[in-house]
Amino acid sequence: MHFSINRQNFIKSLNAVSRAISSRTTIPILTNIKIEVSDTQLTLTGSNADISIQTRILDSDTTAELIIKETGGITLPATFFSNIIKRLPADTFELKLEGLRAAITSGASSFTINGQDIQNYPQLPEVEDAESLSVSAAQLTDIISQTIISASTQESRPILTGVHFQLTGDSVKSVTTDSHRLSQRIVTLTGADAQVNADVIVPAKSFKELGAMLEGQDRVVIKLTANQAVFDLGNTTFYSRLLEGNYPETDRLIPTESTTELMINAMTLLGAIDRAALLSHESRNNVVQLTMKDNTAVLSGMSQEIGQVKEALDAKKVEGDDLEISFNPDYVRDALRVFHDKEVELQFTSNLRPFTITPAGETDNKQLQLITPVRTF
Amino acid sequence: MHFSINRQNFIKSLNAVSRAISSRTTIPILTNIKIEVSDTQLTLTGSNADISIQTRILDSDTTAELIIKETGGITLPATFFSNIIKRLPADTFELKLEGLRAAITSGASSFTINGQDIQNYPQLPEVEDAESLSVSAAQLTDIISQTIISASTQESRPILTGVHFQLTGDSVKSVTTDSHRLSQRIVTLTGADAQVNADVIVPAKSFKELGAMLEGQDRVVIKLTANQAVFDLGNTTFYSRLLEGNYPETDRLIPTESTTELMINAMTLLGAIDRAALLSHESRNNVVQLTMKDNTAVLSGMSQEIGQVKEALDAKKVEGDDLEISFNPDYVRDALRVFHDKEVELQFTSNLRPFTITPAGETDNKQLQLITPVRTF
Incomplete structure (x- = not known):
């Protein structure tokens, strides 16, 4: 050479x-x-x-x-x-x-x-005969960034370290859950050149690396085999092994009704949670409280040793039953970042049941973050 | 409050x-x-x-x-x-x-x-009665950045973790050595409003923090007491304890003659040393070799496991006796960075004796870096 x-x-x-x-x-x-x-x-x-x-x-x-x-x-x-x-x-x-x-x-x-x-040096897997599908890099980036956050980082249940990636015709459904929270993104692919049906589990780590390589790309060709996913980015090819096993059924985890709703700008809520987390991070259980009462919402956090914080949220709407609920602020922060500067709706049923965060006005659960509260009494 | x-x-x-x-x-x-x-x-x-x-x-x-x-x-x-x-x-x-x-x-x-x-909360030291001297912040920055590099970071000889800072009338002499290398900077203070004689040892860590605070400052008022140095930067006051003890005599360590000289741009030599260090860092003793022969200079480094590198230096001048000398590239890199993009002169006497780096054409040792070679045979 x-x-x-x-x-x-x-x-x-x-x-x-x-x-x-x-x-x-x-x-x-x-x-x-x-x-x-x-x-x-x-x-x-x-x-x-x-x-x-x-x-x-x-x-x-x-x-x-x-x-x-x-x-x-x-x-x-x-x-x-x-x-x-x-x-x-x-x-x-x-x-x-x-x-x-x-x-x-x-x-x-x-x-x-x-x-x-x-x-x-090990040989790369052969994927010549695999079914292939061309997708928009922007849509793939969207799917990845909105779902990898809820994948588990613990190897105790390896299947949960993956992203459940389901192709049905020209639609992709991507779901992750670490059993404390869940992310779901459903996208109708634009300009797809083929109809592919597939149900695979891609390691979240692979999707994270792939996501970082998609910037500046136009389209990506996806090829799926029994144990490999291959992403063709022009002169660069990205190979990931797939996780084996059955991903848990997640649809039944998503609540179908709510009794309390909070509508707020995602960044406004993120700022308040960042402040409350300063105190919760110093306490043993790392939870913040959200109290909704008489159409106002107040976020609070405390640490026995250091002190406490209270903040009235600048919400667009607080409706339904009064509710006091506690949650891990880090999970909610990850979820809110996905929505950038958009209005979001938080929907609650009780302080023991999971609540959801979706774009305000959208009821189709195509873009959904779900968080299980923490029981504090 | x-x-x-x-x-x-x-x-x-x-x-x-x-x-x-x-x-x-x-x-x-x-x-x-x-x-x-x-x-x-x-x-x-x-x-x-x-x-x-x-x-x-x-x-x-x-x-x-x-x-x-x-x-x-x-x-x-x-x-x-x-x-x-x-x-x-x-x-x-x-x-x-x-x-x-x-x-x-x-x-x-x-x-x-x-x-x-x-x-x-502990009281700050009283320094009202101390002798004071106003110096240019730029000159103080110059003194600090050119000398802290050779201060020891090991507590085995605490005195060597300090900067030997001597004021004589309107002249400052600043010296550090960790016993492997030595830095010396002598400056005639501009616009000094007083003549102060003092001989103190300031912890290099203090000078490092102070140096980072001098940007954007015009002048600094220095006050020295028996165990404190105080630097007045307008609305901010910086206090440092002084090190106790006698700093070793360093003038006798500086060679008064040389038999081999190399003149080169500091950045050119730095680039070559960076490359040679890639290999020396992978070897047990971390040394690179400089060979001066027939008016050419060659830098080389090797690691038994990984490989080797050789580079002919683009020197302005190579004069005197042939010499092959080995040194720790990290020490020489620290020393060269001080000179930025200037021409420097390296002066050698033998491969066992310390060599010096000074600005080309200057023979007064006011700006000097000295490095002890490593014996490799």
Whole structure:
């Protein structure tokens, strides 16, 4: 293998692939990055076994200034290789293999790094025959950001660390729950080129990394197999393993009626919760109280040691039965951030039953956050 | 105590004082901030026993919007108080004492926080009678930034964690050494209003915090007592305890002649050392080699496991005897950063003796970095 390339252009690809590489892997060769050169392109691959990312630089892309002198491949220590490339002195660099050693030269600087044979690097899954569907990157970003917040981060019930992702014709339903809260987003796909029915569980960690790569993308081609989801972003392909098992039935958890309603701007409520959380975070049980009475709503928090806070909420509407309810402010904060600066409706039935947060005026539960209160008496 | 004040203006003062406050203090009340209100001003004080910072907000300062309704004082948990003030909803806030509880209101939000009596807060040292000297803040910044790098961070020889700060008439000599390297900066003070002779050891940590507060300042009044240095920055006063003991004699450590010289741009050499350090950091002894031969200089680094790097330096001049010398790249990086984008001269006598870095063409050692090489054979 022997090539030269524009350094800044190469660094962009290197950064994309590096998202999949972890130094805390149990498979030593996965701390390496795989570099391959064919007659027409350079391919970089990174993987942590759960997620793999592969990106291609074509010799037809003139900004990359890729000149291929000899085909071949190697794997090199990823962090180290990346640090070297970022600190090289010239605008381009050259990489030439001498056995399993890579000689990297740029300006007056020349590095020699020990690599490992690409034969030892795991193969990426084959997905050629999978059903595929093109979706809008903006819609996929929306689905991801509104649901990954309620996925569990604990491995005690692995299935709950995933996002339940259901495709029915041109509609996607995405649900997560960690058993304390639930997020649901249903979207009718725009411009979908195929009708696909599928029911998979994508690790929330994979969706989080994928979400960060979607910025600036137009459309994404999704391919689903029995145990892999593949997302095609032009010259970059994102692979995620799927979680095995049955996701719990969640529809029955969503209340169908309410007896108390609060309508408020999401950011206004978020600010008040941020302040109340300053005190609740100092107390043992980390809860804040919301009291709705006589068409006013008051949020309060306290810590025995430090003090207390009370705030009358600037609500658009407080209706229904009087209610005093306690909840984990961190869960409600995560849920509210999803709505940005929109008006939201909080619907309650009792201080023991889950309450929901939805966009004001929408009753179809297509965009829903559900939170279980904390019993404090 | 009862006052109201502009929140953003108060936050600036709070941030200044917070520099002195640490949550890891052995004196519990020092995790608090002291707030006092007299007829004409509000005073904030923070301290970690070594450093104390006091700042005043005058009621004559209209941007502060300070309205004093009742004099008094309290100490409140610093981090917590600071977080509350930063998250309050309105442009101003009001603070009113009820015994040892502070009621803070802003917009619809009201906090009550438990405080402690100011009687339990340590007194600041008295420095009224001390000799004082006004110096340029820019010159003080220069002295601090060029010398704190070589102060020791280890408590095994406490005296070496200080900066040896000597005033002789209108000249300041500042020296640090951790026994592996040495920094020296000698400055003739501009616009000094007095002639002061003093010889003190200021903790490098104090100088580091002070340095960060000097930006935007014009002049600083220094007052020195037997065990305190006080720096007056207008409405803010910075107190540092002094280190006790005799600083080692350092003049004799500075070589008076050289047999090999290298002249190079500081940033050019820094870039090459950054690259060589990528490899040296992966090896056990963290050294890089500089080889000067036939009027060329080559920098190299290696790690048995990962590989090696070699780079011909783009030097302005390489003169004198051939020499191969090894050093800790981190020490040389710290030293080079001080010179920004200037030409520097490195002067060597042998690969066992300390070498110096000075601005090219200057022979007075007023701005000097000295580094002891590492023996590798």
